[in-house]
Amino acid sequence: MSGSWGLDEWHRFPPLFTLQPVESIRQHQLAVWVDIVLAWAAEHNQWTISLNECAVFENGDIGRRLSKQGIEAVGAALVADGRAERTGAGQLELFSERPADLANRLYEWVERSGMLGGVYTIFELHDDKATTPDNPCRGLDLGLIRRSLDFLEQDNRAEVFQGTATREDGVKFFPRS
Amino acid sequence: MHRRRGVGVAAVRKKQETETRYASLADKLEATQEAHVADVISSFRSSLEDFARKHKKKIRSDPLFRSRFTEMCYEIGVDPLQSSKGFWSEMLGVGDFFFELGIKIVELCAATRSANGGLMSLDELEFHLIKSGGAKITQDDIKRAISKLDVLGDGFRVVNGTMVLSVPVELNRDQTVALNLARTRGFLTARHLQAKLNAERAEEVLSNLLQAGFAWLDAPPGEAPAYYFPSIWLEATGGGESL
Numbered sequence A: 001m002s003g004s005w006g007l008d009e010w011h012r013f014p015p016l017f018t019l020q021p022v023e024s025i026r027q028h029q030l031a032v033w034v035d036i037v038l039a040w041a042a043e044h045n046q047w048t049i050s051l052n053e054c055a056v057f058e059n060g061d062i063g064r065r066l067s068k069q070g071i072e073a074v075g076a077a078l079v080a081d082g083r084a085e086r087t088g089a090g091q092l093e094l095f096s097e098r099p100a101d102l103a104n105r106l107y108e109w110v111e112r113s114g115m116l117g118g119v120y121t122i123f124e125l126h127d128d129k130a131t132t133p134d135n136p137c138r139g140l141d142l143g144l145i146r147r148s149l150d151f152l153e154q155d156n157r158a159e160v161f162q163g164t165a166t167r168e169d170g171v172k173f174f175p176r177s
Numbered sequence B: 001m002h003r004r005r006g007v008g009v010a011a012v013r014k015k016q017e018t019e020t021r022y023a024s025l026a027d028k029l030e031a032t033q034e035a036h037v038a039d040v041i042s043s044f045r046s047s048l049e050d051f052a053r054k055h056k057k058k059i060r061s062d063p064l065f066r067s068r069f070t071e072m073c074y075e076i077g078v079d080p081l082q083s084s085k086g087f088w089s090e091m092l093g094v095g096d097f098f099f100e101l102g103i104k105i106v107e108l109c110a111a112t113r114s115a116n117g118g119l120m121s122l123d124e125l126e127f128h129l130i131k132s133g134g135a136k137i138t139q140d141d142i143k144r145a146i147s148k149l150d151v152l153g154d155g156f157r158v159v160n161g162t163m164v165l166s167v168p169v170e171l172n173r174d175q176t177v178a179l180n181l182a183r184t185r186g187f188l189t190a191r192h193l194q195a196k197l198n199a200e201r202a203e204e205v206l207s208n209l210l211q212a213g214f215a216w217l218d219a220p221p222g223e224a225p226a227y228y229f230p231s232i233w234l235e236a237t238g239g240g241e242s243l
Helices: A007-011 A023-044 A068-080 A099-112 A122-127 A142-154 B009-054 B056-061 B063-075 B094-116 B122-133 B139-147 B173-182 B199-211 B230-236
Strands: A048-050 A084-088 A091-094 A119-121 A158-161 A170-173 B119-121 B157-159 B163-165 B187-189 B216-218 B226-228
Touching (some): A007 A023, A023 A068, A068 A091, A099 A142, A142 A158, A142 A170, B056 B063, B063 B139, B094 B119, B094 B122, B094 B139, B119 B230, B122 B139, B139 B157, B173 B199
Antiparallel strands (some): A084 A091, A158 A170, B119 B163, B157 B163, B187 B226
């Protein structure tokens, strides 16, 4: 039976675990790894990873593990792609979507829902059970929400207030200038 | 007077007349036969056209039927895939069928090129075409469609009977040997290849295939490097089970 390339197929393709020497192939390889890491994070709901310990870089079934150099390249690709940020030595925070993309969807929703001028906590946005099923932040990782609010703040569309913990950070949304 | 018997004017005339008559008879006969042959061909063509019109749907949907039909067309000197104008493509859509298939093949090859360097197995191509199109498509159809793609001058062709090459690269003899050898497992090592080529040529061809983007390197610590061909490998491992 014929197959097609899904992430599972790639993850049991032995050369995926060797950083490819040919530039064009390496680009493809790193793009595949970015997808694999994000899919793994979503599956395990684990958005903070330690690069050198993360299980995704190993496939015991085929006896392969990505080299340190390879892992570093994948981390760099994730960051370059806007899908992760470095939070410490060898630590990455992964984003299920690009903070900038989420920021735009969030702001549109805020406009639609008449929330401009209001003050909300990050946890409220994340845990919004009552009012709005189309809240794009609902259930998302708090760090990612915070990152998208930073983006809006830089764009003068919001102001973030520091709380004692990320979940208590607050935000006020402004109309577009 | 000595009278010579022999060839008189009258006799010559008579002979000439006979010959002329024969000749004109032959002409007539030939004309009749020609007309007859032309008749037969035109009636054959028109019944072929009727046939095609009647079975248009089946030609498009049934691969075996389509294959038989196109072979029949070739036998009487009609190439239903050749022209974009005229009865064969307009009425029949056979040309369209292969044209559309060709476009899908080009798209698929382009979409996978960064992973396979432009070398895709017919099996994988067939799998994607069936998945995307829904219509029944055979490798025979794919090969026919590819044979029409050469007008693109883009190097589309079938190599080793099982793979499609979509980049304008000439494979040399050693590369062909290597690809053939990779067919069963989807990968190669220098040691495999040395059954066919000497060590130096084996190394060289593997490095060429790598540089061309056809092969991926598998170099786990402490093991001899292996060279994987993604498209062939996926087929060789069954796309689901591991080795």
